[in-house]
Amino acid sequence: MEYAKIIIESTREIFSSMIMLEVTSGDPFQRGHEKLNNSISGLVGLAGTIKGMLAIHLPDQTAITVTSAFLGMGVEEIDEDVRDAIGELANMVAGNIKSALDPKGSDIKLSMPSAVYGEEYSVDCLAHAQSITVPFELEGKTFLVELQIREEG
Protein backbone atom coordinates (compact mmCIF):
# COMPACT_ATOMS: atom_id res chain seq x y z
CA MET A 1 0.00 0.00 0.00
CA GLU A 2 1.47 3.31 -1.07
CA TYR A 3 0.64 5.35 1.99
CA ALA A 4 2.95 8.21 1.00
CA LYS A 5 1.08 8.68 -2.26
CA ILE A 6 -2.26 8.76 -0.45
CA ILE A 7 -0.92 11.29 2.07
CA ILE A 8 0.44 13.53 -0.68
CA GLU A 9 -2.71 13.46 -2.81
CA SER A 10 -5.00 13.98 0.18
CA THR A 11 -3.03 16.90 1.56
CA ARG A 12 -2.62 18.63 -1.79
CA GLU A 13 -6.36 18.31 -2.53
CA ILE A 14 -7.36 19.83 0.79
CA PHE A 15 -4.94 22.73 0.59
CA SER A 16 -5.88 23.61 -2.98
CA SER A 17 -9.66 23.24 -2.68
CA MET A 18 -10.34 24.49 0.87
CA ILE A 19 -7.45 26.78 1.68
CA MET A 20 -6.52 27.88 -1.84
CA LEU A 21 -2.83 27.36 -1.17
CA GLU A 22 -0.44 25.17 -3.11
CA VAL A 23 1.84 22.89 -1.16
CA THR A 24 4.87 20.99 -2.39
CA SER A 25 5.68 17.56 -1.02
CA GLY A 26 9.16 16.35 -0.14
CA ASP A 27 10.63 12.90 0.24
CA PRO A 28 8.80 10.63 2.71
CA PHE A 29 10.76 9.52 5.75
CA GLN A 30 10.32 7.80 9.08
CA ARG A 31 10.13 10.31 11.90
CA GLY A 32 11.77 9.25 15.14
CA HIS A 33 10.90 10.32 18.66
CA GLU A 34 12.31 13.82 18.31
CA LYS A 35 10.48 16.58 20.14
CA LEU A 36 8.42 19.22 18.40
CA ASN A 37 9.14 22.81 19.39
CA ASN A 38 6.82 25.83 19.28
CA SER A 39 4.41 23.82 17.21
CA ILE A 40 0.89 22.51 17.09
CA SER A 41 -0.19 19.03 16.04
CA GLY A 42 -3.64 17.99 14.86
CA LEU A 43 -4.33 14.34 15.65
CA VAL A 44 -6.98 11.86 14.50
CA GLY A 45 -7.10 8.22 15.57
CA LEU A 46 -8.04 5.37 13.27
CA ALA A 47 -9.68 2.16 14.51
CA GLY A 48 -11.07 -0.98 12.93
CA THR A 49 -9.39 -3.23 10.38
CA ILE A 50 -6.69 -0.56 10.17
CA LYS A 51 -5.51 1.04 13.41
CA GLY A 52 -3.31 4.03 13.86
CA MET A 53 -3.02 7.77 13.94
CA LEU A 54 -2.90 10.61 11.46
CA ALA A 55 -1.05 13.69 12.64
CA ILE A 56 -0.25 17.00 11.05
CA HIS A 57 2.58 18.90 12.75
CA LEU A 58 3.00 22.60 12.03
CA PRO A 59 5.33 25.20 13.52
CA ASP A 60 3.32 27.98 15.14
CA GLN A 61 3.84 30.52 12.37
CA THR A 62 2.88 28.02 9.68
CA ALA A 63 -0.26 27.10 11.63
CA ILE A 64 -1.15 30.79 11.86
CA THR A 65 -0.65 31.23 8.10
CA VAL A 66 -2.77 28.17 7.34
CA THR A 67 -5.54 29.19 9.74
CA SER A 68 -5.67 32.75 8.37
CA ALA A 69 -6.10 31.35 4.85
CA PHE A 70 -8.59 28.72 6.07
CA LEU A 71 -10.81 31.30 7.76
CA GLY A 72 -10.21 34.18 5.36
CA MET A 73 -9.18 36.45 8.24
CA GLY A 74 -6.01 37.38 10.11
CA VAL A 75 -4.92 35.31 13.09
CA GLU A 76 -2.18 36.46 15.46
CA GLU A 77 -1.48 33.60 17.85
CA ILE A 78 -2.24 29.95 18.64
CA ASP A 79 -5.77 30.54 19.88
CA GLU A 80 -8.97 28.53 19.84
CA ASP A 81 -9.49 29.24 16.12
CA VAL A 82 -6.06 27.85 15.27
CA ARG A 83 -6.52 24.74 17.42
CA ASP A 84 -9.90 24.11 15.85
CA ALA A 85 -8.62 24.73 12.31
CA ILE A 86 -5.62 22.44 12.67
CA GLY A 87 -7.81 19.73 14.20
CA GLU A 88 -10.21 20.07 11.29
CA LEU A 89 -7.32 19.93 8.82
CA ALA A 90 -6.17 16.66 10.39
CA ASN A 91 -9.78 15.44 10.24
CA MET A 92 -10.02 16.09 6.51
CA VAL A 93 -6.64 14.52 5.70
CA ALA A 94 -7.62 11.48 7.77
CA GLY A 95 -10.98 11.38 6.00
CA ASN A 96 -9.33 11.36 2.60
CA ILE A 97 -6.94 8.64 3.67
CA LYS A 98 -9.82 6.62 5.07
CA SER A 99 -11.74 6.97 1.77
CA ALA A 100 -8.71 5.67 -0.12
CA LEU A 101 -8.24 2.70 2.22
CA ASP A 102 -11.92 1.94 2.90
CA PRO A 103 -14.22 3.14 0.07
CA LYS A 104 -17.32 1.58 1.62
CA GLY A 105 -16.65 3.42 4.84
CA SER A 106 -17.49 0.59 7.16
CA ASP A 107 -14.13 -0.89 8.11
CA ILE A 108 -12.29 2.11 9.58
CA LYS A 109 -13.57 4.58 12.16
CA LEU A 110 -12.07 7.99 12.81
CA SER A 111 -11.82 9.60 16.21
CA MET A 112 -12.72 13.19 16.93
CA PRO A 113 -9.73 15.40 16.13
CA SER A 114 -7.45 16.67 18.89
CA ALA A 115 -4.82 19.38 19.00
CA VAL A 116 -1.61 19.29 21.02
CA TYR A 117 0.58 22.36 21.17
CA GLY A 118 3.34 24.04 23.11
CA GLU A 119 6.97 24.98 23.35
CA GLU A 120 8.19 21.39 23.49
CA TYR A 121 6.32 18.10 23.25
CA SER A 122 6.45 14.65 21.71
CA VAL A 123 3.84 12.75 19.77
CA ASP A 124 3.92 9.00 19.38
CA CYS A 125 1.37 6.28 18.73
CA LEU A 126 1.48 2.54 18.43
CA ALA A 127 4.33 0.17 18.91
CA HIS A 128 4.92 -2.09 15.92
CA ALA A 129 3.11 0.26 13.54
CA GLN A 130 4.31 1.26 10.13
CA SER A 131 5.22 4.91 10.26
CA ILE A 132 5.53 7.29 7.35
CA THR A 133 5.95 11.06 7.38
CA VAL A 134 5.75 13.38 4.40
CA PRO A 135 7.18 16.90 4.61
CA PHE A 136 5.34 19.66 2.79
CA GLU A 137 6.45 23.16 1.95
CA LEU A 138 4.11 26.10 2.03
CA GLU A 139 5.36 29.60 1.22
CA GLY A 140 8.84 28.72 2.38
CA LYS A 141 7.66 27.04 5.57
CA THR A 142 7.60 23.29 6.27
CA PHE A 143 5.01 21.13 7.97
CA LEU A 144 4.69 17.38 8.35
CA VAL A 145 1.89 14.89 7.77
CA GLU A 146 2.51 11.67 9.64
CA LEU A 147 0.64 8.39 9.39
CA GLN A 148 1.25 5.59 11.88
CA ILE A 149 -0.67 2.52 10.79
CA ARG A 150 -1.14 -1.14 11.49
CA GLU A 151 -3.35 -3.43 9.44
CA GLU A 152 -5.26 -6.04 11.44
CA GLY A 153 -5.88 -9.55 10.18
Added chain:
Amino acid sequence: MGKTVLIVDDSNTMRKIVSRALRQAGIDFDEILEAGDGQEALAVLADNQVDVVLSDINMPNMNGLEFLKAKAEDPAIKDIPVVMISTETGADIINEAKSYGAKGAVKKPFTPELINATLGPLL
Protein backbone atom coordinates in the same frame (compact mmCIF):
# COMPACT_ATOMS: atom_id res chain seq x y z
CA MET B 1 -36.73 36.00 -1.30
CA GLY B 2 -33.60 34.66 0.35
CA LYS B 3 -33.46 31.40 2.21
CA THR B 4 -32.36 30.47 5.71
CA VAL B 5 -29.76 27.76 6.12
CA LEU B 6 -28.65 25.97 9.27
CA ILE B 7 -25.06 24.73 9.45
CA VAL B 8 -24.48 21.96 12.00
CA ASP B 9 -20.86 21.12 12.86
CA ASP B 10 -18.93 20.87 16.12
CA SER B 11 -16.02 22.74 14.51
CA ASN B 12 -16.40 26.53 14.57
CA THR B 13 -13.78 26.64 11.79
CA MET B 14 -15.82 24.37 9.56
CA ARG B 15 -19.01 26.36 10.17
CA LYS B 16 -17.18 29.51 9.00
CA ILE B 17 -15.81 27.68 5.96
CA VAL B 18 -19.22 26.35 4.97
CA SER B 19 -20.69 29.86 5.39
CA ARG B 20 -18.02 31.25 3.12
CA ALA B 21 -18.58 28.50 0.55
CA LEU B 22 -22.32 29.22 0.55
CA ARG B 23 -21.69 32.90 -0.17
CA GLN B 24 -19.13 32.03 -2.85
CA ALA B 25 -21.61 29.57 -4.39
CA GLY B 26 -23.91 32.52 -5.06
CA ILE B 27 -26.90 30.98 -3.34
CA ASP B 28 -29.31 33.67 -2.14
CA PHE B 29 -29.35 33.27 1.64
CA ASP B 30 -30.95 35.83 3.93
CA GLU B 31 -29.69 34.21 7.08
CA ILE B 32 -27.15 31.57 8.06
CA LEU B 33 -27.73 29.93 11.43
CA GLU B 34 -25.29 27.66 13.26
CA ALA B 35 -25.40 24.77 15.70
CA GLY B 36 -22.60 22.77 17.32
CA ASP B 37 -24.31 19.40 17.40
CA GLY B 38 -27.59 17.65 16.68
CA GLN B 39 -29.21 18.72 19.96
CA GLU B 40 -28.52 22.37 19.30
CA ALA B 41 -29.73 21.94 15.72
CA LEU B 42 -33.10 20.62 16.91
CA ALA B 43 -33.42 23.63 19.22
CA VAL B 44 -32.63 26.01 16.34
CA LEU B 45 -35.18 24.29 14.09
CA ALA B 46 -37.82 24.61 16.81
CA ASP B 47 -37.37 28.39 16.98
CA ASN B 48 -36.64 29.36 13.36
CA GLN B 49 -37.97 28.90 9.83
CA VAL B 50 -35.13 27.02 8.16
CA ASP B 51 -35.13 26.09 4.48
CA VAL B 52 -32.20 23.68 4.39
CA VAL B 53 -29.77 22.08 6.81
CA LEU B 54 -26.11 21.23 6.18
CA SER B 55 -24.93 18.78 8.81
CA ASP B 56 -21.73 17.04 9.77
CA ILE B 57 -21.98 13.39 10.79
CA ASN B 58 -19.38 12.94 13.55
CA MET B 59 -20.34 15.28 16.40
CA PRO B 60 -20.51 14.91 20.18
CA ASN B 61 -23.77 14.89 22.18
CA MET B 62 -25.94 14.02 19.15
CA ASN B 63 -24.27 13.05 15.88
CA GLY B 64 -25.62 13.68 12.39
CA LEU B 65 -27.39 10.34 12.06
CA GLU B 66 -29.05 10.67 15.47
CA PHE B 67 -30.11 14.20 14.48
CA LEU B 68 -31.73 12.88 11.29
CA LYS B 69 -33.65 10.24 13.22
CA ALA B 70 -34.87 12.73 15.84
CA LYS B 71 -35.85 15.26 13.16
CA ALA B 72 -37.82 12.63 11.24
CA GLU B 73 -39.97 12.04 14.31
CA ASP B 74 -41.05 15.69 14.59
CA PRO B 75 -43.89 16.54 12.16
CA ALA B 76 -43.05 20.24 12.38
CA ILE B 77 -39.53 19.82 10.96
CA LYS B 78 -39.37 16.42 9.32
CA ASP B 79 -39.65 17.76 5.77
CA ILE B 80 -36.79 20.27 5.99
CA PRO B 81 -34.13 18.93 3.61
CA VAL B 82 -30.78 17.93 5.11
CA VAL B 83 -27.51 17.52 3.24
CA MET B 84 -24.63 15.85 5.05
CA ILE B 85 -21.21 17.53 4.88
CA SER B 86 -18.59 15.23 6.26
CA THR B 87 -15.31 13.42 5.89
CA GLU B 88 -17.44 10.29 6.27
CA THR B 89 -18.86 9.59 2.81
CA GLY B 90 -18.44 5.84 2.44
CA ALA B 91 -21.39 4.19 0.72
CA ASP B 92 -22.60 2.43 3.89
CA ILE B 93 -22.84 5.55 6.01
CA ILE B 94 -24.38 7.68 3.27
CA ASN B 95 -27.00 5.02 2.58
CA GLU B 96 -27.76 4.98 6.30
CA ALA B 97 -28.10 8.77 6.33
CA LYS B 98 -30.44 8.64 3.33
CA SER B 99 -32.52 5.95 5.02
CA TYR B 100 -33.07 8.49 7.81
CA GLY B 101 -34.07 11.19 5.34
CA ALA B 102 -30.87 12.92 4.19
CA LYS B 103 -31.20 14.29 0.65
CA GLY B 104 -27.53 14.09 -0.27
CA ALA B 105 -23.94 14.33 0.88
CA VAL B 106 -20.95 16.53 0.21
CA LYS B 107 -17.50 15.27 1.08
CA LYS B 108 -14.96 17.45 2.85
CA PRO B 109 -12.94 18.97 1.22
CA PHE B 110 -15.47 20.64 -1.03
CA THR B 111 -15.70 23.55 -3.44
CA PRO B 112 -18.43 26.22 -3.64
CA GLU B 113 -19.44 24.74 -6.99
CA LEU B 114 -20.11 21.37 -5.39
CA ILE B 115 -22.16 22.99 -2.64
CA ASN B 116 -24.19 24.85 -5.28
CA ALA B 117 -24.78 21.71 -7.34
CA THR B 118 -26.00 19.77 -4.30
CA LEU B 119 -28.11 22.44 -2.63
CA GLY B 120 -29.52 24.15 -5.69
CA PRO B 121 -32.14 21.53 -6.55
CA LEU B 122 -33.35 21.49 -2.93
CA LEU B 123 -34.11 25.22 -2.68
